[in-house]
Each structure stands twice: as structure tokens, then as C-alpha cells.
Amino acid sequence: MNPSSPGRNAGLDTLRALAIVLVFANHYMLFVSGTPTFGWFSEVGWTGVDLFFALSGYLIGNQILGGIRRSRLSDGGERFSLVRFYARRLLRTLPNFYVVLALYALWPAFRGTSVLPPLWKFLTFTQNIQLTPGTAFSHAWSLCVEEQFYFLLPAVALAIAACRRPLLLAWLAVIGTLLAGMAIRSHLWTAHAGMVEQGSFHYYTLIYYSSLCRFDELVAGVALALLKNHHAGAWTRLTSRGNWALAAGAALLALTWSLFIEDHYGYAMTVIGYPMLGLSFTLLLIAALSPGSLLQKLRVPGAASIALWSYAIYLTHKTLCVLLRAPLQAEGWGPDSWQAIVLMSAASALAGWLLYLLVETPFMKLRDRYVPGNFARQAVPTGVVA
Template sequence: MPLPTHPGVSQKLHGLDHLRTLAITYVFLFHYFILSKGEPAWLPPVAAFGWTGVDLFFVLSGFLIAAQLFAESKSGQGFSLKTFFIRRSLRILPAFGVTLALYFCFPFFREKESLPPLWKFLTFIQNIGLNLKDQGTFSHCWSLCVEEHFYLFFPLVLVLLYRLRLFRRSWWLLLALFLAGFIIRVYSYREYYLPQSSTEISWMYWYQYIYYPSWNRLDGLLAGVGLAALYHFAPGAWSRISRYGNLMLVAGPAILVAAWFLCEDQMTFSASVYGYPLIALGYGLLVAGAVSPGSLLYRLKSGLSSRIATLSYAVYLTHKGLIHMTHDLLAGQQINSNLLLVISILACLCFAGLMHRLVEQPFLRLRKRLLPSREKLQTGSAVIPPA
């Protein structure tokens, strides 16, 4: 997973591939135990915190996209909004379009009965104003919506800061957005969720007003952007911090354990308001450790990890539908639940491999032809699958 440093120079960061593999594995297992109704029996306690895999993706995405734009900005040429949006579109939209076609054209692919209207997916606002009766099918697209909102607004904010000559002092904006997250979640919890908390479907209102909206889920992205800013614009401070890469790899999981206890009941006030920043901090430390030259993750190379990281976007988009189809096709075969899990994993990886080869790679080659001068600064496999 290359990270842009200077114009024309890319640095391979194997640690980020390991984290990306961890994120997609954690998300897959979380959705699997829900769709399999808790089978195998050992899986629920292992995968119960897997919903935070999307938060790891958010931190990775914030870090890598910001690092790419910061590197281009430091080159003296600035960055092109047109180029950035073309690059993002050719990476994200082809596989997303194929997945949408599967969901809307082949009902047996759907893990639930109903779908939100197509226009909500096409405009990436499926996570806003969620219709309760449409909850379930391709619901994991909510995080892709969060990512797309980030891809849209972050470069526009950078351009504005540059034009106002405020970029070097923009640390205050990161802090303001971070604090705004607390305020917005407190308001959403008290004004929208609490009045419905005594109803039989209170959990649906919690997802609608607390869990899905982009404005409540900025913590991970902000952590990634802050780390990228430190990496690029405070090299002295980063050099001192990065000496403690292995310590950060220990501190990150320790904080995540604390977050696990805090978020054991996600719908409490404390979990809803303070849980996401704590999770972002834990995963932020893991990412910081992974890009620290002296850390174990930085030095560890794995072809398997790199391959899964490459396929992770396609896996993320399609895994719920494929799990559902695999279980339906093998229903009544009396297959051991552990073996069924393995079969489902292989089905998802094989389908993702086909999608990567037949859909993603042709558009990546097209991107190289259209944007040859910018590809040297491209983050390559560092594109984060929106989870």
C-alpha cells in the first residue's frame, strides 16, 4: 500500500495492508454471525465488536486521502479537483455500479426483502433520512455514503483554506469538527432518539439518528486527516512520535478494549456520544504504529494480506449478498456450521477476485491512461473500501 511522500515518489507501507485486511475480516465476521443467526456458536462473542471495522476503514481513508492531497499540495503545483474526482470515480463507481445491478436486478441476491429507492444509492444519501421499512438490504452502503461525502467536501475545504491563506493554521478546524461531533450526537440522542427509546423498534431510531448519519461519524476520518497532517507538515514531531511505533500498536488495542466495554450496549448515551471518538483514537494509534518505520507491522510483509487488502472493496460491497446466497443454496445439506463459514469466505473471495479482474482493473488501467501525470502520486492499493 503506497503512500505519497514527494512528487513522483511512493513508499510501500505494508502495515496498512495488514490493517485493511483486519478491517474487512472484522466486518465480514460481524455480518456473518448476524446473517447466520449466531452460527457457529463460537463466533458471536468473537465478532460482536466487528461493527467497528468500518471505523478502522474511516481512519485509513482519512489518512490516505489526506496524505495524497497534502503531498500534491506540497509539490508546489497544488492539486486538481477535476483530477481528484475523476480518480475517485474510476476507483469507486464501477464495482459499486455492478453491485447495485446485482441487488436491483436479481432479488435472490438480497439478504433482506426490500431495498431503499435506487436514487438514494445513486446520490449517496442512503444513510440520511433512512426509511425504517427499508432497513437491512445493502444497508452497509451507509459507510460508502460517509466516504463519498468525505471525498466531496474534504478537497473543497482544502481549496477554500488555501485561497483564504488559512491552511497552515487550519488545525483549529479539525478541533472544531471533532468537538462538533460531540455536540451533534448529544443533540441527536436527546431530541430524536430518546423520544422513541421506549418503542418496540427503538433500535431502528438509534440507527437512523445516531449510527448512520455522516455528521455523527466524522471521528475516524478526522483522526486519519490529523495523522496525515502530522506526517506531512510536522516531520520533526512525527519523527519523534514514530520511534514508539510498537508502543502505539499496544496502546491502540488497549484503548479499543476500553471502547468495547463502553459500547457493550451501543444505544446508551455514553456509548453514542463518547464511543466513536474512543474507537477512532484506538484505531488511529494502530494506523500511526503501522506507518512507523520501527514497528513490527511496518516491517512485516505478507502476500496474503496484500491480496486480501486489494480485494477488500469488492468483498465489502458483495459479502452480505453472497453469504445469503451461499446459505440459501446449501440449505438442507446438513453442513457443519464451521465448514459453511469457510465455504462462505471462499465464495466471497472468489467473487471479489472476479470483480477485481473484470471490473476494477480495466477502469484502473483507464485511469492510468487518462491521468498519467498524476498516477505517480496515486495511493494505489491504499484506496480504502468504504465499509
């Protein structure tokens, strides 16, 4: 899809571009410079992953919930197809992932001195379970969380849709899931993570990378999709106040960021910080989806392209910057110099564009040709006039 395609939402593009810029700033601090090169933005940059989760939760949740709703209302024999949904999802995520994984596995220089976990963990999307920080391709943990969530979500949604009072059950599932996440993090912090040094590898392995602890923003995005598909009146009222949602989301996000900077690994932020991020990003999503809102009308130069390449940039930028650090240092350009920052940023964008162009785009064309949608037509019984 072209960045200027009329089917794209400028607000969502801006948020997606913001997410990858946040992640880049944080990874630059952690793996390249060792200092907060971009100030507080580097320190909160890890929340870019959570923004990606919220975006994915809404977009994929809207496909699933909207598809189930359309199936129930359809009189033409259409039904939401799990096979087609999974096929489209995997054709979107796997090609780029496999190409980058092959670089880590087959080109030792690409992973440097980092140890690559067993390949089966990547192939089964279980690499994030008991993940040791600092291993090669460790940032793929977020893809594992997403894929696990989206393999489970359609089955849960279909099961709830088959029950009596499905809408009530759906909202109870959303609330119960968020409360369960808080309870799990509370238990893990109290029983384990709180006993060791704050910010230790133990905290990341046990809580930060754990699927059971990191689905808050995904669920928040799905809740927004549920609101859109089953509460038309409330959705209309919310999206008619997009600028208020933008102001509220920005204010809550600023507060949440400041609290995380002050006490990232403490008990309170471990338990409630992620739901706060989920609510902040949900409000920003509402603003992006509101006709006429500032976020939707604003066209940030380059944001549409960066958004389009964001998945490819996410997969490649960290190792690329680490590989570039030594030769740039040899030229007298340290990681905090403007020359190194510009060159590494440009290289990351270029690598993302190439991966998008050479791998992602051809598979998207194949997907559009062979699996153009999530729906399959039900067979018409013999003797019945369609």
C-alpha cells in the same frame, strides 16, 4: 497492483485486512447465523467500518494535503487539480459499486425479500440519509459517508489554504469538527434515540448511518495526514516509536471495544465512543507507518491479497452469504458449523477477487493511463519563458 508490490505497506495491508474480517464477522452474526458465531469479535465487528474510515481519511487526506503543499512549493507550474482528484476517486469507487448495484436492481433473487431503496439515492450517495435498516444493499451507507466527505474535503482544504495562518485554521477545523460530532450525537440521543429501546432501528437511522454523526474516524485520519505534511519533526518523533504506538493503540482499542460491548447504545459511548475509536485507529496507523515497527515488518499470510480485494469483498459478501445459507443448511451444514463458515468465507474471498480482477483492475489501468496523478500543469503566460 500486485499484492507483493514493493510499493505496498504491510502494516496498512494488515489493518485493511483486519477491517474486512471484522465487518464479515459482524455481518455473519446479524444476517446469517443470528448468534455471535465468532464470539466478542462478532459483536465488535461493526468497528471494521470505522477502521476503513480511518484508513481512507489518512490516505485520501494525505493526497489532498500533500498535493496542496506540493503545489505551493512547486516552481514548475504544477497545481493540485480538483477535477483530476475527483476523476481518480470516482474511477476507483464507482465501477465496483455500479456492478453490484446492478445486481441488486436487475436480479430480484440477489436481494431476496429485502426492499431496494430508490436508485437515485444510491446514484447520488444519499442512501444513508434516513436509511431503514434491513433494506437491500444497506451496507453501502458507509460508501455514501465516505463519498460525501471526500467531495467536501478538497474544497474545504483549498479554502483554508487560501487564508492567513492556514495551519492554525486547519487544526481548529479538525478539533471543531470532532467537537461538533460529539455535540450532534449528544443532542440526537437526548432528544430522540434515548427515548426508545436501545439498539432500535431508530438509533441506526438517526445516528449510526448519519453522515453528521459518523465522520470522527475520517477526520482523525485527515488529522494524521495534516501532521505528516506540516509537522515534520513531530512526525519523525512519532514514527520512531511505532511499537509504543502499537501497544497504546491496541490497549485503547481493547478498552473501547469492551465499553461498546457493555453499553453500545448508551449516551456515553454514543458521544465519546467514536472519537475513542478514531484515536485507537490513528495510533495503529502510526504504528503501520513507522519504519521498523512490528506492525510494518509483520507479513500476515494472505493479508496483502485480502487488503487488495477488501473493497470488492465489502460490497458482495453480505448478500452472498445470505444466499448460500439455505443450500448449505439443506446439506446439514448450519451457519455455525465449520463447513459453512469455511465455504462462506472462501466464497466471499472468491467473489471479491473476481470483482477486483474483472472490474476494478481494468478501471485502475484506465485511471493510470488517462489520469495518472492529481496534478495539472498551469499554462505558461505568452511571452514568459518556462
